[in-house]
Amino acid sequence: MKKRITAPREVLHELQQDYFICTKCKMCQGVHVQFCPESRFWRNCPSGSNFRWDAYYASGKMEIARGLHINEIEPSDSMRHILYTCMLCSSCQEQCYEVKQLHPTRIFELMREKAVREGWGPMPEHAQLVESLEKNDNPFGADKKKRGDWAKGLALKSLPKESAEVLFYAGDAYTSDPALKHAVRAAAQVLLEAGLDVGTLGADEISDGSLMLQLGDRDFFETFAFTNIETFNSLGVKTIVTPDTHAAWVFKEEYAAELDPGIKILHLSQLLSRLLKKGQLTPEKEVNIKAVYHDPCKLGRRFEIYNAPRRVLEAIPGLELLEFPRATFNSLCCGGGGGVRYAFPDYALSTAKERLFEAEWTGAEAIITSCPYCVQMFNQAVEATGSKIKVYDLAEVLLESLGKEV
Ligand code: SF4
Numbered sequence: 312m313k314k315r316i317t318a319p320r321e322v323l324h325e326l327q328q329d330y331f332i333c334t335k336c337k338m339c340q341g342v343h344v345q346f347c348p349e350s351r352f353w354r355n356c357p358s359g360s361n362f363r364w365d366a367y368y369a370s371g372k373m374e375i376a377r378g379l380h381i382n383e384i385e386p387s388d389s390m391r392h393i394l395y396t397c398m399l400c401s402s403c404q405e406q407c408y409e410v411k412q413l414h415p416t417r418i419f420e421l422m423r424e425k426a427v428r429e430g431w432g433p434m435p436e437h438a439q440l441v442e443s444l445e446k447n448d449n450p451f452g453a454d455k456k457k458r459g460d461w462a463k464g465l466a467l468k469s470l471p472k473e474s475a476e477v478l479f480y481a482g483d484a485y486t487s488d489p490a491l492k493h494a495v496r497a498a499a500q501v502l503l504e505a506g507l508d509v510g511t512l513g514a515d516e517i518s519d520g521s522l523m524l525q526l527g528d529r530d531f532f533e534t535f536a537f538t539n540i541e542t543f544n545s546l547g548v549k550t551i552v553t554p555d556t557h558a559a560w561v562f563k564e565e566y567a568a569e570l571d572p573g574i575k576i577l578h579l580s581q582l583l584s585r586l587l588k589k590g591q592l593t594p595e596k597e598v599n600i601k602a603v604y605h606d607p608c609k610l611g612r613r614f615e616i617y618n619a620p621r622r623v624l625e626a627i628p629g630l631e632l633l634e635f636p637r638a639t640f641n642s643l644c645c646g647g648g649g650g651v652r653y654a655f656p657d658y659a660l661s662t663a664k665e666r667l668f669e670a671e672w673t674g675a676e677a678i679i680t681s682c683p684y685c686v687q688m689f690n691q692a693v694e695a696t697g698s699k700i701k702v703y704d705l706a707e708v709l710l711e712s713l714g715k716e717v
């Protein structure tokens with residue numbers, strides 16, 4: 312049997328207690344209201360808010376899991392629609408775990424793995440992502456030979472030909488989307504400004520596989536994880552840092568147990584916060600803007616990384632940091648979660664527009680976040696609405712405050 316190299320496979324029935332215990336109390340539909348000053352923003356389940364039927368809230372999907380378990384119901388097209396319109400944003404789990412210690416979002420992830428195993432998931436629209444991964448080692452149709460082009464002209468080392476202390480893993484979105492090129496170059500440039508010994512894999516970097524894991528295709532995810540873990544362990548690096556929030560999620564949750572124990576995994580925001588604290592970065596140029604910080608679901612609720620990006624923004628002179636009514640653990644998904652946008656773009660965009668409305672409600676001139684998928688969704692929403700709000704990646708603003716450009 313092939314050695315398993317990622318986290319142990321958990322199957323749905325191992326969490327059966329959760330879906331049998333769910334009392335349909337529906338607390339998971341909203342936010343922790345005591346931390347949200349405005350009732351307009353109390354609802355927080357994108358799929359439930361959009362489709363309005365109980366089945367689209369966590370309570371409904373828990374009932375579907377129970378019904379499937381006892382063979383009371385069978386998979387259907389509508390069940391697949393319900394499962395694949397969930398953003399896997401963890402807002403329901405944030406609510407439920409606090410009171411009942413249940414894991415609704417984890418249940419929905421495992422339901423997707425069941426759907427793929429049984430052949431009724433993911434959505435047909437997701438096939439093009441799989442095809443691209445097979446052909447290009449990334450899900451977005453980008454030419455794999457050009458994966459390292461974003462870094463041209465930066466003084467990054469070329470791994471594995473050279474050695475470096477830090478591996479900068481750029482990720483699928485940043486290496487595929489020309490609109491994100493400035494942000495990923497800014498991220499690498501800031502690390503160089505701090506004097507770090509940083510390298511990249513260039514065109515040899517491949518997908519982290521996180522999108523496949525979100526869609527429930529654990530087997531395909533593991534082919535990428537297996538290759539990446541072998542590569543990462545062979546490089547002799549001490550730290551892997553990535554600005555890609557979804558890559559950070561799988562590295563921390565799935566890869567970590569098989570990486571050499573000396574390798575630290577950090578999301579870029581964590582490393583930037585540490586570098587500022589140690590005095591290796593000194594932002595001095597004023598960036599005069601009123602900005603609100605958006606917590607990406609896979610960084611915030613998944614790993615409770617709420618403070619690090621805020622410490623970075625607080626260190627920038629001139630920047631006035633505002634908060635969404637739905638902030639930190641109450642954050643609303645940007646619409647980019649769960650691979651939903653590739654099958655249901657209008658619904659994903661409507662979720663991003665709701666978040667953009669909330670940003671405007673705060674009086675912000677800009678949304679700053681630290682996830683490429685959030686940046687993409689907010690840019691789409693700005694374009695669709697004609698909003699004047701600017702969208703920035705964390706490193707772009709920090710680099711500006713260092714008085715540098717890329
Ligand atoms: S998932 Fe939890 S919070 Fe939601 S209805 Fe069930 S028990 Fe209540």
Ligand code: SF4
Pocket residue numbers: 339355356357358359367368369396397398399400401402403404415416419
């Ligand atoms: S994970 Fe998010 S979208 Fe899915 S049911 Fe929970 S709150 Fe709703």
